[in-house]
Amino acid sequence: MYQNPKEMIELTSEEVIAHENSDKCYICKGEFTTSDYKAKDHDHIQGYYRGAAHNSYNLKARVPQFLPIIMRNLSGHDSHLFIRELGEDGKTIDVIPEKSERYISFSNRVKK
Numbered sequence: 868m869y870q871n872p873k874e875m876i877e878l879t880s881e882e883v884i885a886h887e888n889s890d891k892c893y894i895c896k897g898e899f900t901t902s903d904y905k906a907k908d909h910d911h912i913q914g915y916y917r918g919a920a921h922n923s924y925n926l927k928a929r930v931p932q933f934l935p936i937i938m939r940n941l942s943g944h945d946s947h948l949f950i951r952e953l954g955e956d957g958k959t960i961d962v963i964p965e966k967s968e969r970y971i972s973f974s975n976r977v978k979k
Contacts, residue, residue, distance in 0.1 A: 872929075873911060873914035875907060875915075876914040878907070882916050886919050889919035892905075892921045892924060893919060894921070895924065903922055905919050906920055906921070907919065907920075912930065949973070953973070959975075960975045961974045
């Protein structure tokens with residue numbers, strides 16, 4: 868799903884008219900300028916048009932390149948076992964330690 872973002876589905880005639888007539892960004896409600904002009908924002912997973920947005924917002928609204936995994940109450944368990952397995956590929960692991968073998972938080976970036 869994240870690896871194949873969809874192109875925008877062709878706009879209906881009503882959507883074209885609404886886009887052409889819009890003078891404010893649907894995200895921040897600010898007016899368009901020559902430096903931050905109007906762009907067609909769309910959902911990159913389903914392809915549907917969302918509205919007229921500032922180009923800067925449109926460029927920021929991309930499909931994320933990460934998948935957050937949250938583990939609750941990990942401090943009471945042997946989290947060092949997870950850390951050891953995550954470190955098998957030799958990548959850097961960022962940790963916030965509580966004690967030598969207990970961690971408040973850890974993160975690891977995995978390449979595609």
